[in-house]
Amino acid sequence: MMIPQKFLVMKCVRILFILHVAGILFVAYKIYSSSTSQPGTTNASAREYFARKSNGNASSSVGFSSNNNVIEVQYTATVAELGENNDEFINEEEDEGEVNTDTVSDDEDNTDAATENIEQPEQGKQNNIAFQSKNVNRKKDDTRAGSSVLSQQTSKSNGPNLAYKKEPLGLPLSSLGTPHWTIMYAGKYSKSLYSPPANERPIQRLPGAIVIGSPNSGIRPLVDFLEMHPQIVPLKKEITFFDNQDRLQFFSSDFLSQMPVTYSNQVTVVRARFSYWTRKSICDLYFRNKMLKVIVVLRDPVSRILSQVTNSNKGRAGQLVVAQQGQTLKINNDTETAEWGRYVEYLKMWTQCFPKSQIHIVEWSDIMQRPSLTVHIIEGFLGVPYKLKADNFFRDEARRVYCIRPLHTKSKTCLSDKRGKIPELTPQEEALIYNFYSKHNEELFKLLGQRYHWGP
Ligand SMILES: Nc1ncnc2c1ncn2[C@@H]1O[C@H](COP(=O)(O)OS(=O)(=O)O)[C@@H](OP(=O)(O)O)[C@H]1O
Known part of the structure; x- marks a missing residue:
């Protein structure tokens, strides 16, 4: 049977019309879906x-x-x-x-x-x-x-x-x-030492680790040593991010804006003083970042005080007057200095908030006498590849400190000579000050499950 030509033409026009409408609907749908998939226009959080x-x-x-x-x-x-x-x-x-x-x-x-x-x-x-x-x-x-x-x-x-x-x-x-x-x-690192993840753009990230301790405990040299690692990026200045109710501003944009720019396989490390933290702010920190690693630096509290007094008297002989007043010890008429050596009080709070597996303790002599081993252990603790070697440290016998030779350069860096004269303690002062700390130190050793050779 012959189909009339007119009928065929009508059929084709109808099909074309349907296809045209379908095309328009498809384009309209595409435009609509692309506009709603823009985060800004959905108003979704x-x-x-x-x-x-x-x-x-x-x-x-x-x-x-x-x-x-x-x-x-x-x-x-x-x-x-x-x-x-x-x-x-x-x-x-x-x-x-x-x-x-x-x-x-x-x-x-x-x-x-x-x-x-x-x-x-x-x-x-x-x-x-x-x-x-x-x-x-x-x-x-x-x-x-x-x-x-x-x-x-x-x-x-x-x-x-x-x-x-x-x-x-x-x-x-x-x-x-x-x-x-x-x-x-x-x-600053050559490609053979560090290459960022492919196609990645670095951003500012929240810290992966925090180094805490009291002033003059050795945080600075430890952080300097760690900074030689291409995947450890420290913020050198201390952080102080609390509001007046002890609420941590650790996650504010202001805080983040101060962080260094890093790639995803680098760890941002910040440093803070023990004394800034309350139990509330420490637990707050943990609940907001349960993976944060904590590196605690400890130093014999007496030599810490000596260092503090020495360094605060730039170029002059540090004066040190020790006096006991009830339960407190006055160092040059100040009670805070001695408080900073009661590490157990601070550390207890950190162990109450963070799992012990996320806390790593470093003692002064670890930094001063075996820096290479100390950073090797920290590399493992932070989960970065083992890159720092004994070669990165060399001993300056005159100053009796380790200097560093970073991976990316042949130049060496040593501790500056600009220090005050270490004040001398009389035997009575020494006994007084060690007695003050002995109880706290014993409690600390018990908490840590190990002893340090702190004492006269
Ligand atoms: N590179 C290097 N090598 C060896 N020792 C070093 C180094 N950098 C700092 N120091 C010594 O560390 C002591 C100061 O500790 P902190 O850096 O934690 O103090 S602070 O940040 O200035 O509060 C302080 O110790 P004392 O020498 O006993 O005063 C510094 O001399």
């Missing part, structure tokens, strides 16, 4: 968004792909690294045109806020974040994002023209679109 994106998968990759002037950025950060209130970070503003370095207002307050309720995901369980934007914009004088460790050579002509309204916490977005840049920490 950063945490929900990251959780949805990551499906709980651990990923350490950071990748960049450029597509029609739309830069897709994928990087990895923990929720805590980014803070809770990251809406401003994912609400990028599409802003065509020249990079304008002066127009961005950096509203810190939003990011500082909700750090109280952040649950720190366990290490390794990181969330993958992806977002899209055209044109990244950044404040010129923004000193956040570890600018002390990150030096860049910005070139407008290089790379795509990018602008973000706000720099997300922890990510040096300024570096997007600047192909030539130098990371001081990672970059």
Whole structure:
């Protein structure tokens, strides 16, 4: 049977019409779904968004792909690294045109806020974040994002023209679109010693370890020694991040903004004094970062006091007057100095909050007499590859200290000579001061399950 030609034409027109409508619906759907998948437009919290994106998968990759002037950025950060209130970070503003370095207002307050309720995901369980934007914009004088460790050579002509309204916490977005840049920490090591994970962009991360102790206990030399390791990146200055109610500001954007820029296989190490911490703030720290490692530095409290007095009298003979007043000991009329040697009081609090397996004790003579072995053990404790060798340390017999010869350079670094004269203790003063500490020291040894040769 012959089908009329007119009928066939009608049929074809109908099919074409249906296909056309289907095409329009498909395009409309695509536009709709891409707009709703933008984190900024869903208004979902950063945490929900990251959780949805990551499906709980651990990923350490950071990748960049450029597509029609739309830069897709994928990087990895923990929720805590980014803070809770990251809406401003994912609400990028599409802003065509020249990079304008002066127009961005950096509203810190939003990011500082909700750090109280952040649950720190366990290490390794990181969330993958992806977002899209055209044109990244950044404040010129923004000193956040570890600018002390990150030096860049910005070139407008290089790379795509990018602008973000706000720099997300922890990510040096300024570096997007600047192909030539130098990371001081990672970059100082030759490729044979350290190569960052492929396609990864470094970000500021929360600490993986904290070194604590009392002043003049040897934290500084220990941190200097550890810094030779390409995967250990210390923040040299002490941290003091508490509000006036002892609440830890450890996870605030302000805190994070002071962290060095690191790759995912590097460990950020911070240092803090024993005396800053209360049990509340220590437990708070643990609950927010259950994987944090704690390195405790201890020194004979008497020689610690001598060091403190010596160093506080730069170039002059340190004066030391010891007097007992009831349960307290006065050193040059000050009671705090002696308190700092009652390590057991501090350490007890740390052991009440952190599992002992996450606390590593280092004693002064470990640092001063066997630095190579000491850092080797710490490499294992921190989970970084064993890279530091005996060669990295050499003894300066005149000064009776170990100096360092870092991996990335042939130059040597020794302790400065600029020190005061060590004050002398009379036998009575010495007995008084050792008696004061003997009870505390015994308690400490009991807690540690080992003794140190501390004494006259
Ligand atoms: N590189 C190196 N090698 C050996 N010894 C060193 C080194 N750097 C510092 N020191 C000695 O460490 C003591 C100061 O300890 P801290 O660094 O914890 O003190 S603080 O950070 O200044 O509070 C202090 O000890 P004393 O010499 O007994 O005063 C410093 O001399």
